[in-house]
Amino acid sequence: MSAGLVGIAVIDILLFLFLVLIAIAIARLRNLFAIAMLAGVFSLLSAGLFVTLDAMDVAFTEAAVGAGISTVLMLGTLALTVREEKPVTHSPFLPLLVCAITGAALIYGTLDMPPFGAADNPVQTHVAPYYLEQTPVEIGIPNAVAAVLASYRGFDTLGEVVVVFTAAIAVLLLLGGGGRSGRHGKVAGERKKD
Amino acid sequence: MEELLFDLGFVLTHYNYWMFVVLMMTGLYITVSYGNLVKKIVGLNIFQTAVFLFYVSTGKIVGGTAPILTDDPAAVYSNPLPHVLILTAIVVGIATTALALALVVRIRETYGTVEEDEIIALEHEMDAAIGVER
Structure with a gap:
């Protein structure tokens, strides 16, 4: 049981680190074309994470819909609107604070969650x-x-x-x-x- | 293992919830902090994917396999119900994303920009113009 958990943890954490890196890159980039492409990569990697969670059908759907159709829609929108985001003028501290507090509350909530992967x-x-x-x-x-x-x-x-x-x-x-x-x-x- | 500062078993059975919370908050940050409407939608999609991962992970059984039934009577299957609900949610999610992107295209046609602060400034100008006319 524990060995299985550690095995899953290694793959999970690797995929998760990639996902977070891509999300941070999306936040920092201003070229909307690159953002659309990275959003497609994000969907594909999350499909990999779905496979490790035994959800094959969800992984297929996420890869087809998230990485495929969603990217096409995003590129269509970019063709009709703009390619470049304008620089942000306001300070990022208030949104960061809101996210940190919300995240802390959610993590506090997960402490009562049943253990991951238990059959009962x-x-x-x-x-x-x-x-x-x-x-x-x-x-x-x-x-x-x-x-x-x-x-x-x-x-x-x-x-x-x-x-x-x-x-x-x-x-x-x-x-x-x-x-x-x-x-x-x-x-x-x-x-x-x- | 008992001498560690934290309970390793507890961390191993809860870390994946925390991973998804981190991803979710990254999506939330992108949505609330940036003014570009297309980027906001990408942030919402990240948030949404994190919720999906969290939901599907509740149905996982360690040592289990995908819920595609085999002849092996000893096989353990993960719960198919979260998978079904999230399949539905993914398709609904792409429908709402398409609607949001269509709205962005219309906003661009009307205001000539997809930046939130510029749209708000234009709105104020329009309000002021109407107020003067009255």
């Missing part, structure tokens, strides 16, 4: 055994994640589809339908700038 954690003792035992009987496929996603919790997935549909409609309304008023607004904005 509360999360493991309710519906999960049922899903794992009944999936071959009731659904007949080996992948328990797919069985829960599409069958046991199919309404969740329906809700997800509704959210994606709503977001797609909203994006179309913002970028497609509002084209004329957008150009009008742009003229007003430019005039204001001059």
